[in-house]
Amino acid sequence: MKTGNPILKQEKNKNMLCIVCKTGTTEEKIVNHSTVKDGYFINVKNVKAQVCNNCGEVYFEKEAALYIEQQVEEALQSVEKREVVKI
Ligand SMILES: [Zn+2]
Numbered sequence: 817m818k819t820g821n822p823i824l825k826q827e828k829n830k831n832m833l834c835i836v837c838k839t840g841t842t843e844e845k846i847v848n849h850s851t852v853k854d855g856y857f858i859n860v861k862n863v864k865a866q867v868c869n870n871c872g873e874v875y876f877e878k879e880a881a882l883y884i885e886q887q888v889e890e891a892l893q894s895v896e897k898r899e900v901v902k903i
Contacts, residue, residue, distance in 0.1 A: 832866070840870020847874055853888055856895060856902060860887040 834840045845867045850859045863884060866875040876884065895902070 834868035834870060834873055836873040837868065837871040840868040842866035842868050842875060849874070849876070849884055851884070851888060854892060856892065858888050858891045860884050 831841045831843055834842060843866065845865055846862050847865045847867065848859060848861045849863050849865070850857065852858070860883075863876065864880050866877070867873070868875075
């Protein structure tokens, strides 16, 4: 299972060099993150992330990764309550 990126142990709000393109630096943005779990497509909105200003790679800090995890679990629980229909 994918959780947070272990590289992100730096201070909050501190821009860092992108490890993918090694050219751009990251800046804080609010993004929508979609993921697939247990055969369901789940879109988590308004997640704080660091986004590379060169290649667009998205990094989530531990806090954001936990938030995503939580939202995904809640969405899957809604499925069980039939509030969400599988597409
Ligand atoms: Zn980059």
